[in-house]
Amino acid sequence: MSALKERILKDGKVFPNNVLKVDSFMNHQIDPSIIREIAREFYEIFKDAGITKIFTIEASGIAPAIATAELFDVPMLFAKKTQPSTLANQERYETDVHSYTKNVTSRVIISKQYLNADDVVLIVDDFLANGEAALGLIDLVEQAGAIVAGIGICIEKSFQDGRTKLDAKGFKVHSVCRIASLDNEKVTFLED
Numbered sequence: 001m002s003a004l005k006e007r008i009l010k011d012g013k014v015f016p017n018n019v020l021k022v023d024s025f026m027n028h029q030i031d032p033s034i035i036r037e038i039a040r041e042f043y044e045i046f047k048d049a050g051i052t053k054i055f056t057i058e059a060s061g062i063a064p065a066i067a068t069a070e071l072f073d074v075p076m077l078f079a080k081k082t083q084p085s086t087l088a089n090q091e092r093y094e095t096d097v098h099s100y101t102k103n104v105t106s107r108v109i110i111s112k113q114y115l116n117a118d119d120v121v122l123i124v125d126d127f128l129a130n131g132e133a134a135l136g137l138i139d140l141v142e143q144a145g146a147i148v149a150g151i152g153i154c155i156e157k158s159f160q161d162g163r164t165k166l167d168a169k170g171f172k173v174h175s176v177c178r179i180a181s182l183d184n185e186k187v188t189f190l191e192d
């Protein structure tokens with residue numbers, strides 16, 4: 001069993017509405033040993049894909065994305081949820097990402113300067129639930145004319161439809177752990 005799965009079983013807390021709280025080691029306080037192992041797994045899976053950039057969305061994707069970028073020795077780029085005052089409209093790509101969990105829609109942006117048609121991109125994020133964040137990031141990559149080589153997810157909630165949406169579009173998705181159910185406040189993985 002991977003260190004991430006073991007840690008989820010030990011320290012993850014299931015909240016109402018199928019939310020898994022992992023903020024003691026993943027997305028508030030962060031355990032670098034878990035992040036390092038996740039990054040190594042992404043590197044093993046995608047090392048021959050010619051990746052030139054790791055791409056994520058703030059905030060919680062940044063930790064696994066930077067650790068992954070370090071192994072690939074490429075830059076890490078994150079989509080911003082706040083509008084930088086120094087970036088003119090014609091200098092940015094933007095898209096809307098709806099969060100079902102938080103019931104908010106965020107306009108996310110990147111500078112055109114940091115993604116171009118030569119880039120081969122690995123998207124990394126902490127959670128895959130409904131797939132809205134991943135689809136927003138894919139939209140930004142496509143606006144830039146770049147290629148999505150794959151999507152690396154730390155925790156996939158396989159009982160929500162994000163994975164199905166990405167598979168249907170033909171993307172290569174690798175999830176370090178896949179959760180089949182959070183019923184009865186118990187975490188059940190899809191495969192062990």
Ligand code: G4P
Binds near residue numbers: 157
């Ligand atoms: P999606 O991105 O796959 O569409 O999923 P959804 O709309 O449901 O999730 C929106 C936000 O909630 C995302 O964070 C996602 O990482 C987070 N999230 C989804 N399910 C869970 C869960 O079970 N536990 C935790 N802890 N987070 C979950 P975000 O809006 O991008 O915010 P941030 O936390 O990265 O700043």
